[in-house]
Amino acid sequence: MSASPSERREAWLFVSPAIATIAAVAIIPMAWTVWESLHLHDLRMPWLGRPFVGADNYLEAFGDERFRDAMARTFAFAAASVSLELVIGLIFALAMSHALRARALIRVLVLMAWAVPTVVAALVWRFMFEGPSGVAGSLLAALGVVDAGFSWFVHPVAAWVPILLADAWKMTPFVALLLLAGLESIDPSLYDAARMDGAGAWRQFREITLPLLRPALLVAVLFRALDAFRVFDVIYVMTGGGPGTSTEPISLYTFTTLLQHLRFGYGSALSVLVFLTTFVLALLYIRLVGRNLLEAKP
Amino acid sequence: MMVRAVTLALMLLAAGCAREDRRDVLTFSGSAVGREADVLRTQLARFAAERGIRVEIRATPDSADQRHQLYVQWLNARSPEPDILQLDVIWTPEFAAAGWLLPLDRFAHDTADFFPATLEANRWQGVLFGLPWFVDVGMLYWRTDLFDRAPGTFDDLAGGAARALRDGRVRYGLVWQAARYEGLMTVFVEILGGFGGAILDEAGAVAVDAPAAVSALTWMRDAIHREGIVPSAALTWQEEQTRFAFQTGAAAAMRNWPYAYALLSAGDSAVAGRFAVSPMPAVPGTGAPTGALGGSQLAINARTAQPDEAWAVVEYLTAPEQMLERARVVGQFPSRASVYEPGRGLEGVLGIDPAAARDVVAAARPRPVTPVYTQLSEILQIRVHRALTRQQEPAAALHEAAREMRALLARSGLAAERTTEGP
Numbered sequence: 001m002s003a004s005p006s007e008r009r010e011a012w013l014f015v016s017p018a019i020a021t022i023a024a025v026a027i028i029p030m031a032w033t034v035w036e037s038l039h040l041h042d043l044r045m046p047w048l049g050r051p052f053v054g055a056d057n058y059l060e061a062f063g064d065e066r067f068r069d070a071m072a073r074t075f076a077f078a079a080a081s082v083s084l085e086l087v088i089g090l091i092f093a094l095a096m097s098h099a100l101r102a103r104a105l106i107r108v109l110v111l112m113a114w115a116v117p118t119v120v121a122a123l124v125w126r127f128m129f130e131g132p133s134g135v136a137g138s139l140l141a142a143l144g145v146v147d148a149g150f151s152w153f154v155h156p157v158a159a160w161v162p163i164l165l166a167d168a169w170k171m172t173p174f175v176a177l178l179l180l181a182g183l184e185s186i187d188p189s190l191y192d193a194a195r196m197d198g199a200g201a202w203r204q205f206r207e208i209t210l211p212l213l214r215p216a217l218l219v220a221v222l223f224r225a226l227d228a229f230r231v232f233d234v235i236y237v238m239t240g241g242g243p244g245t246s247t248e249p250i251s252l253y254t255f256t257t258l259l260q261h262l263r264f265g266y267g268s269a270l271s272v273l274v275f276l277t278t279f280v281l282a283l284l285y286i287r288l289v290g291r292n293l294l295e296a297k298p
Numbered sequence: 299m300m301v302r303a304v305t306l307a308l309m310l311l312a313a314g315c316a317r318e319d320r321r322d323v324l325t326f327s328g329s330a331v332g333r334e335a336d337v338l339r340t341q342l343a344r345f346a347a348e349r350g351i352r353v354e355i356r357a358t359p360d361s362a363d364q365r366h367q368l369y370v371q372w373l374n375a376r377s378p379e380p381d382i383l384q385l386d387v388i389w390t391p392e393f394a395a396a397g398w399l400l401p402l403d404r405f406a407h408d409t410a411d412f413f414p415a416t417l418e419a420n421r422w423q424g425v426l427f428g429l430p431w432f433v434d435v436g437m438l439y440w441r442t443d444l445f446d447r448a449p450g451t452f453d454d455l456a457g458g459a460a461r462a463l464r465d466g467r468v469r470y471g472l473v474w475q476a477a478r479y480e481g482l483m484t485v486f487v488e489i490l491g492g493f494g495g496a497i498l499d500e501a502g503a504v505a506v507d508a509p510a511a512v513s514a515l516t517w518m519r520d521a522i523h524r525e526g527i528v529p530s531a532a533l534t535w536q537e538e539q540t541r542f543a544f545q546t547g548a549a550a551a552m553r554n555w556p557y558a559y560a561l562l563s564a565g566d567s568a569v570a571g572r573f574a575v576s577p578m579p580a581v582p583g584t585g586a587p588t589g590a591l592g593g594s595q596l597a598i599n600a601r602t603a604q605p606d607e608a609w610a611v612v613e614y615l616t617a618p619e620q621m622l623e624r625a626r627v628v629g630q631f632p633s634r635a636s637v638y639e640p641g642r643g644l645e646g647v648l649g650i651d652p653a654a655a656r657d658v659v660a661a662a663r664p665r666p667v668t669p670v671y672t673q674l675s676e677i678l679q680i681r682v683h684r685a686l687t688r689q690q691e692p693a694a695a696l697h698e699a700a701r702e703m704r705a706l707l708a709r710s711g712l713a714a715e716r717t718t719e720g721p
Contacts, residue, residue, distance in 0.1 A: 149529065155687070
């Protein structure tokens with residue numbers, strides 16, 4: 001169908017507010033950040049001026065051990081937290097869909113954690129693990145998992161345990177909800193047929209539930225992985241990136257560089273690199289999921 | 299961020315509109331909460347009545363980081379307001395080097411009364427940019443029922459703390475602020491001074507990888523992990539957690555600021571009447587008792603339209619009478635030595651005996667006086683915290699810190715004026 005020039009003009013007129021909005025809130029700020037990243041712009045060293053430095057900030061980032069470590073750490077955190085949430089979320093979803101009584105109540109209970117603001121949840125988890133009097137800390141000590149007086153947030157590896165638990169506690173309900181929607185869309189007659197053919201519960205799960213749940217699983221992974229990659233508040237509240245910098249994710253490092261060190265040029269370069277990384281990941285993933293979604297359709 | 303930008307814009311707009319009929323109104327930015335705000339308002343009202351110059355208080359965030367960020371935004375935008383700024387002790391050189399502060403030498407003729415360390419912290423390249431308003435200083439709180447006398451050396455301190463622990467009298471031997479934040483730097487500066495080391499040497503070169511610094515950091519790490527006198531939980535503690543530990547009687551000694559004194563003496567404190575304060579310990583002969591210098595300064599915006607009036611305000615607020623009143627109302631330590639003299643009215647005001655308070659303040663040393671202090675501090679915080687959490691050996695951590703600090707000085711362009719060549 002071809003439109004006349006006047007119709008085309010009209011069409012542009014109608015979409016122009018949307019385009020202007022997108023430009024104002026997304027494209028212009030992004031372009032500005034890229035432009036900023038090509039300058040030396042350090043608000044705390046105004047005597048250096050604001051010269052154009054080309055790719056210097058990017059070169060510094062590639063040589064910056066703290067940046068590289070933060071990137072690697074963020075990927076590891078995303079992988080660990082998403083796997084954890086997927087497994088527990090699936091169990092929750094199955095339980096919710098099989099519940100015979102009080103379904104609404106169970107769903108509300110499961111979703112409650114998700115409704116708690118992250119900062120509040122993170123603070124509660126911090127108190128539970130902090131110091132010798134923390135509930136979780138002293139319980140684990142009483143069970144003999146760790147020595148009495150063990151400080152979770154002081155150990156570079158152990159500090160991840162409360163962080164991962166807090167994140168999983170908070171985000172698993174979201175995964176469970178997505179998967180529950182996927183489960184509900186599976187035709188119950190498939191299970192009836194399988195039972196008729198003598199398939200056990202495990203066989204039904206492997207042959208019917210998992211394959212048909214795949215689109216929902218992939219969507220959940222995409223959402224959660226991108227979210228986990230941007231992890232900030234949980235860690236900011238719980239450890240502030242410490243001990244040393246051993247729990248510092250990339251978003252926290254970028255935040256510190258931009259808003260605490262006020263290094264606008266370098267911070268912008270870091271932001272651009274993070275943006276490019278997530279963008280490429282999301283692109284790859286969507287291509288992958290897109291194909292799978294199509295294949296999954298009957 | 300957005301809210302702040304809008305607020306800022308509105309404030310600038312309001313200031314711009316009102317400029318005409320407000321020739322005699324100055325603006326003051328600083329902490330404006332609680333009793334601090336009350337005493338400031340009282341004094342400014344008195345000043346207005348006496349001199350006919352009105353000063354408006356412009357509230358700023360109470361968190362130091364946020365206030366700093368706001369100041370940088372204002373001053374970077376060349377705003378002539380606020381005229382008078384309350385600065386943290388570590389900001390003066392940064393703002394001075396940026397050209398944001400008015401040099402005060404042509405006004406301040408008589409500064410002999412101020413503690414020398416407080417003036418040193420307010421000079422950049424020999425020029426005075428801020429006047430000390432009140433001081434904060436790190437000191438040692440110790441239990442008089444557990445120590446025979448003030449622990450003057452690290453051995454006294456560690457020995458007494460270990461004994462109290464062994465006898466089961468306390469849960470912790472010594473508590474200090476060792477979370478990864480500026481507070482850790484103040485503790486480190488104090489121990490470092492006690493071992494005869496420094497972060498930057500006299501010439502401004504990085505000295506944090508010198509043997510004295512390695513000994514100091516090793517002592518700190520061993521106090522936590524080998525001798526066990528400092529709980530490892532202290533590696534996440536700031537001022538208040540250490541105060542709780544000491545106030546409930548769980549610790550034999552504590553490093554903290556003066557604010558804790560009144561709280562520890564209060565009726566609900568388990569240690570009321572059973573503790574004393576003294577300067578931080580030192581290695582005899584090698585180091586000197588060192589307290590980190592904190593506190594607030596008053597400085598004048600370089601772009602103020604009324605420098606003389608602004609100076610009049612600063613002069614008034616830093617006069618002995620106002621300092622005494624501040625000490626009485628808020629409990630903040632005066633930055634003038636004369637105020638501590640007997641008969642000046644400071645007795646019973648600070649909780650601490652004025653002579654003892656004066657000794658502690660006299661041991662105060664500024665943290666490195668450099669425009670890039672905050673950046674240097676962050677590098678060091680991370681490395682020191684790594685060493686204290688046993689992720690790195692003290693020598694290696696300090697070596698890395700020194701390398702990064704030298705690179706920062708080179709990048710800042712400050713290294714050129716001074717010799718900062720590494721080994």
